[in-house]
Structures are given as C-alpha cells and as structure tokens.
Amino acid sequence: MSAPSSENEVRPTAFAALRRLLAPLRARLAVAVALQAVSSAVGVVPLIAVAEIARMLLEPPVDEARVWRAVVVCGTAAPISLLTGAAAVTLTHLGDAALQLSLRRALADRMGRLPLGWFSTRGSGTVKKVVHDDVHAMHYLVAHTLLDATTVVVVPVTALAYLLSVDWRLALLCLVPLLAGIWLFARAMTGVGPKMADYARAATEINSGVVEFVDGIAVIKTFGRARVAHERFVRAADAFHSFFSRWVADTTATTTASQIVVAPPVVVLLLLAASTALVTSDQLGAPDLVAFALLGPGVAGAVSGIGTRLQALRTGGTAAVAVAAVLDTPAQTVPERPLAPDGVEVALRGVSFSYDGKRPALRGIDLELAPGTVTALVGRSGAGKSTLARLVPRFLDVTDGSITLGGVDVRDIDPRTFYRTVGFVFQDVGLLRMSVAENIALGRPEATRERIESAARAARIHDRIVAEPRGYDTVVGTDVEFSGGEAQRIAIARALLADPPILVLDEATAYADPHAEAAIQKALSAAAAGRTLLVIAHRLASVVEADQIIVLADGQVAERGRHHELLALGGRYARMWDAQHAAVAATGPPDRDASRARIEQETLS
The missing domain is CATH 3.40.50.300 (P-loop containing nucleotide triphosphate hydrolases)
Structure with missing residues (x-):
C-alpha cells in the first residue's frame, strides 16, 4: 500500500540529503578539491616570490641568480595555478552536469512509478520546481561552492605559514581582522534560520498575490471592483517590505562592520602601522613590509565572501531535501505475480x-x-x-x-x-x-x-x-x-x-x-x-x-x-x-x- 500523503513523508536533513545525492560524485569531487587546493596554494607563490625578490633587491649585495630563480618560480607558478584551477572547475561542472542528468532521470523514473493521485495533490508547478528548479539549485553548490570553500581555507593558511617565517608577531596580527570579521558575521547571522523561513513565506505570499491578481483581474474589473483584485498583492508586498526592512535594519550595521574589518585597505593600514613601528625600532627589516602588504590582506579576506557561500550551502541543502523526499516517496505497488481478472465487474x-x-x-x-x-x-x-x-x-x-x-x-x-x-x-x-x-x-x-x-x-x-x-x-x-x-x-x-x-x-x-x-x-x-x-x-x-x-x-x-x-x-x-x-x-x-x-x-x- 502506498503512502497516501506527503504529510507522512520523512524528509531527510540537508546534510544527509546532500551526502546521499552527491555520493556518486564523491571521487570526482575529491579530485577536484585536491586540484583546487594545489591551485590555491600555488596561486600564493607568485606573491611570495615578489616579496622575496623585493627582499633580495633591497638587501645588498644582490644575488642575480637567486633573483632570476625567483622570477622563474613566479612565472611558472601562475600558469600551474590557472591550469589546476581550470581542471578543478571543469571536473565539478562535468560532475554537476552528470548529477543533474542522473537526478532528473531518477526523478522521472520515480514519478513514473508513483500513484497517479500523488500528482493530483500537487500542482504542475510543484513538480516542475523539484525536477527543474531544485535540481538546478544544486549547481552552484556542486560546481563552485566546494572549490570556493577550499580556496577560503588554503589561501589564508598558505599565506599565514609564509608570514610566520617572516615575523610571527605581524603574522598573528593578521588573524585579528579575520577573527573580528568572523565574530561580527556570526552576530549578524544570529536567528537567520527562522528569518529565512519568514522570508520564504513572505515571498510565497507575494507570488500567490500576483497569481490571484492575474487570474482574477478580468472577473473583478467586470464588476467594477478592480482594487479587490490586487489588494492581496499590495498587502503581501507591504508585509514583505516591512519584514525585510526590519531585518536589514537589524543586521546592516553588523554586516557592514564584518566587511569593513577584513577589507584590504583596513588590513594593510593595520599591518603597515604595526610594521612601521617595528622597523623604526630596528625589530624588523624594511623589506619585510612588502611581504605583509602583499599577503596580509589575503589572510583575512576569506570572510568577505562567506555569506554568499553559506547561502549557496543553505539553498543547495534545501533543494537536496526536496529532491530526496520525492525519490523516497513509496512507489505504487506492483505485484510480483500478477493475477488476471475474470470479467470486468x-x-x-x-x-x-x-x-x-x-x-x-x-x-x-x-x-x-x-x-x-x-x-x-x-x-x-x-x-x-x-x-x-x-x-x-x-x-x-x-x-x-x-x-x-x-x-x-x-x-x-x-x-x-x-x-x-x-x-x-x-x-x-x-x-x-x-x-x-x-x-x-x-x-x-x-x-x-x-x-x-x-x-x-x-x-x-x-x-x-x-x-x-x-x-x-x-x-x-x-x-x-x-x-x-x-x-x-x-x-x-x-x-x-x-x-x-x-x-x-x-x-x-x-x-x-x-x-x-x-x-x-x-x-x-x-x-x-x-x-x-x-x-x-x-x-x-x-x-x-x-x-x-x-x-x-x-x-x-x-x-x-x-x-x-x-x-x-x-x-x-x-x-x-x-x-x-x-x-x-x-x-x-x-x-x-x-x-x-x-x-x-x-x-x-
């Protein structure tokens, strides 16, 4: 006996749904993440090479052979970073294309075996959302977010490792904007779950109001009550404006502050002020300022895009839950040993x-x-x-x-x-x-x-x-x-x-x-x-x-x-x-x- 209602469906968690749906891509994604890690680490090497070249040129006697070796390293690292990054992106996009194809085939197969009443309790828009919109919503997560997350981790770690070898005090100072940005962003995101649910409900009300407006305008205008046709839409739009304005007002200051403290000019200014004090007191060589000016902003800059990536994770996870729920819907029972009816009564x-x-x-x-x-x-x-x-x-x-x-x-x-x-x-x-x-x-x-x-x-x-x-x-x-x-x-x-x-x-x-x-x-x-x-x-x-x-x-x-x-x-x-x-x-x-x-x-x- 098939389950008669979607209310009885056991919806998996976002993590469980993603883990299950992405399982066929696990090896491919692992290779892509490894390639992206290499690309990100090697991408920092040209900046390190420039910092080293500056040190060698500003601290005589100049060893031309060492300088040219650094130039060669810089010129070699850049194309390697580009090639490995391109290979990683290609793998994830191919994986995403394969995933979308397999999921749509699996959904079509599952829907072909569902009780016909399952469709009568859902509009065509709901089915289209799962088969097209939700599957497509996982694109950014699969094709980009994993690679972006790898870059967010590898670049700061690589840069920080090098800066620690230059001066551990300034290297630790680079962590201050990073930690401040994470703390401020976490405060801005407090209670975001319920607010996102309210946002979705408000958006749904606007969509419903638009549909009602379009479907009912002809009939309502016939009776001279055109205002009635769009009252729901106006109310929904006003409610959405009020809700979103309050949300923005509550979080704008904190969110803006989280972006400002990790902005490159702010980080460079902080590091130059501290390093200048160390240079003037003969605790740091002047050429070392170049290293921190070039690589310091990269340590804290990872926080600046964390909101977009978290939203991609949330969107992809929600879509994965919807897709997995359909795939888990019990199919209509088919007898292993079918019987032939005797007549048509x-x-x-x-x-x-x-x-x-x-x-x-x-x-x-x-x-x-x-x-x-x-x-x-x-x-x-x-x-x-x-x-x-x-x-x-x-x-x-x-x-x-x-x-x-x-x-x-x-x-x-x-x-x-x-x-x-x-x-x-x-x-x-x-x-x-x-x-x-x-x-x-x-x-x-x-x-x-x-x-x-x-x-x-x-x-x-x-x-x-x-x-x-x-x-x-x-x-x-x-x-x-x-x-x-x-x-x-x-x-x-x-x-x-x-x-x-x-x-x-x-x-x-x-x-x-x-x-x-x-x-x-x-x-x-x-x-x-x-x-x-x-x-x-x-x-x-x-x-x-x-x-x-x-x-x-x-x-x-x-x-x-x-x-x-x-x-x-x-x-x-x-x-x-x-x-x-x-x-x-x-x-x-x-x-x-x-x-x-x-x-x-x-x-x-």
Whole structure:
C-alpha cells in the first residue's frame, strides 16, 4: 500500500540529503578539491616570490641568480595555478552536469512509478520546481561552492605559514581582522534560520498575490471592483517590505562592520602601522613590509565572501531535501505475480481512504459496478466524489478495504492489463507536447489514422483539428493552444479510441460550450454501450437515466438508488434536484451556461 500523503513523508536533513545525492560524485569531487587546493596554494607563490625578490633587491649585495630563480618560480607558478584551477572547475561542472542528468532521470523514473493521485495533490508547478528548479539549485553548490570553500581555507593558511617565517608577531596580527570579521558575521547571522523561513513565506505570499491578481483581474474589473483584485498583492508586498526592512535594519550595521574589518585597505593600514613601528625600532627589516602588504590582506579576506557561500550551502541543502523526499516517496505497488481478472465487474468492499492518515476522506464504502451499467456519484463539494472516482482507476490506493476487478484486488493486477481495462476522463485534461494524432492515440499508439479520426469525430473535435494547417500533425503547445473545452474533447477522443470496458468520467463535458455539449453527451452515450461507467455528476439532469445514483455526504454513502427512487425518498437527492430546477427556472434556459456557477453553489449549499 502506498503512502497516501506527503504529510507522512520523512524528509531527510540537508546534510544527509546532500551526502546521499552527491555520493556518486564523491571521487570526482575529491579530485577536484585536491586540484583546487594545489591551485590555491600555488596561486600564493607568485606573491611570495615578489616579496622575496623585493627582499633580495633591497638587501645588498644582490644575488642575480637567486633573483632570476625567483622570477622563474613566479612565472611558472601562475600558469600551474590557472591550469589546476581550470581542471578543478571543469571536473565539478562535468560532475554537476552528470548529477543533474542522473537526478532528473531518477526523478522521472520515480514519478513514473508513483500513484497517479500523488500528482493530483500537487500542482504542475510543484513538480516542475523539484525536477527543474531544485535540481538546478544544486549547481552552484556542486560546481563552485566546494572549490570556493577550499580556496577560503588554503589561501589564508598558505599565506599565514609564509608570514610566520617572516615575523610571527605581524603574522598573528593578521588573524585579528579575520577573527573580528568572523565574530561580527556570526552576530549578524544570529536567528537567520527562522528569518529565512519568514522570508520564504513572505515571498510565497507575494507570488500567490500576483497569481490571484492575474487570474482574477478580468472577473473583478467586470464588476467594477478592480482594487479587490490586487489588494492581496499590495498587502503581501507591504508585509514583505516591512519584514525585510526590519531585518536589514537589524543586521546592516553588523554586516557592514564584518566587511569593513577584513577589507584590504583596513588590513594593510593595520599591518603597515604595526610594521612601521617595528622597523623604526630596528625589530624588523624594511623589506619585510612588502611581504605583509602583499599577503596580509589575503589572510583575512576569506570572510568577505562567506555569506554568499553559506547561502549557496543553505539553498543547495534545501533543494537536496526536496529532491530526496520525492525519490523516497513509496512507489505504487506492483505485484510480483500478477493475477488476471475474470470479467470486468468492479466491487468496493469496506473502502476507506485518508490523505493524511488522520482525517478520513471516505469511510466504509460498499459499491458494485455491474458490467454495462452507469453509476453516478453526486453530492456537495467535499463529499468525496472525486476521491472515490480516483480510487477505481487506482490513482490512489485504499487505506482500508479493497477494490476488486473481476474478483481480483486491483493491487494484484499488472498495471498494463489494468489500464487497458479502466479508462478515465477528468476535468483536468493533460495534453502532451506532441501531435494531436499522437495525443489521441496515447492509449493505442498502433491505431491507424482512420481510427484516430473516427474517435475525434465521435468526440466532435475533428472539424476543429482539420481547421489547423497541419491538421492531425499539429503539435500541441507549439503550433496550437486548445481551449479547455477543445482539450476536453481531445481527451474524450483518446478515451473512445482506447476503448476500455470500464470508463470513469468526471463531468466530462464540464468545459464544453453549450453548442457542443449535447453532441458530446450523445457520443459518450453511444460509447457507453456495453461499458461500465462511473460518472461524477454536478448537473443531476445529466444522470437521470443512470442505473444507480450514489449520494455521498461526508465521505459516506448517504443514499443510493435510481432517479425516481431517490426522489420518492425525499432526502438529500430530492432537495438537490429541487434546488437545481428552481435555479434553472429562475435564470431561464438561455442563461444556463452563464449562471452555472450560481446554480451549483445553490445546489451544494
């Protein structure tokens, strides 16, 4: 049984997630870090050579051979540092490219084996964020941060080791700005964890406000209340401004101070003041000032970029947690020894389901879908209609009880056999970036063009397709963008071509225009002949001929029977029927489509 909810996911720590995801790159990254260490250490050598050349030239007699050897060392070290650094960067970037490819393949493989309901509880934006944004967010960490961290450690250590050999007093003085910078930066970062969480929440509110503004502006302006459309965005922007201003005000002074104390001019000034005092008191040779002026700033300068690198670590760790959580999501169970169903009768026995393992969305559902019959699910919003409809095609697996097909538990049937038997058309249509013909033939890729066109005609979408210059070869999302109703009819054509004996429909004509709706209903009625249909209905008039109508309330079966039987009961169904008829009578047939939202609201209240 697969986990039904992301709330039950055990999310790893950032360190554990990074350690796991970067494990295949461990050897490559180790080599890259070693190369970067060599590059960083050798990169300090030219400065040391210049300091030594200055010492030799300022302390006669001048040994020309030694001077030229130092020049050769300086000229040799620079290209070695560049080459080893370039090799390190190349290795990390190649490793990052390999990591992104392997992670995206692993995510695609995992998502291909997840319960379909996992996707219905997440928007496409969430999936895109994990597969694209979060994987990409690890780029800077893998390709740059490890090398930067190596440089931050190796350069000060190498410079300090040399300066200790020149004068230990001034060398230790170089540590004062470094330690002061670290202390000040640590103070500025106090409580950054909760503040970053507040920052993310504030940014999310702004994003949500923008989406609401864009999605709602047309409707709100129609009623002359344009201000309402962007009030949430304005409030979110104001809240973000207030929060960020307070954060900046609290940390600016300390952060600025941490940058100033390690700035090269400040460090050089400090060292020159101290070294001048030592020179004038004959405790230090004048040529030694060159060494500290050149290498002293490098000892403390490492702190100046620590904030950026810590942020890269934090961002990469957060992204790694999100990626690892998806990879750890339990896949839908696949039977080792699949069983073949005997027939196409569907039976639900004691079915219960919960999204979070706590609050039940469905409880104790017993239901039989006899071959060739139509079963309609009705009820107010939140009653559990869509959840129940998604259990039958195994978008979700039951929490308790069982669903059988032909006497066999659906979890014991091979998925390929199962989805050749059970088809579905939901309100949220998914069209892929491929030709229209390929979209329709998704369930039967071997179908001929004639059969594809026949299914499109039955779904009343053929004329719209051939109106495009490339007809059925038109690429969805590139050559054309179909409206919601048109996409719905393509999905219906797909289901008709797949020709499954069991079909689940969630208000399949929801996005159809009034002109096409009747034709599509006739096409679906013809296609339903000999099939088992499970239909989610919002307009009761569309299911009066159903073989059985199931009225759901609070996740349970409240009433069941045929239309006339339920009307005779005078219960929930009868009240819903009266409410819809009263609403239609009040608005009139010509305004049926325009008043649909209000009709349904009155029905469901």
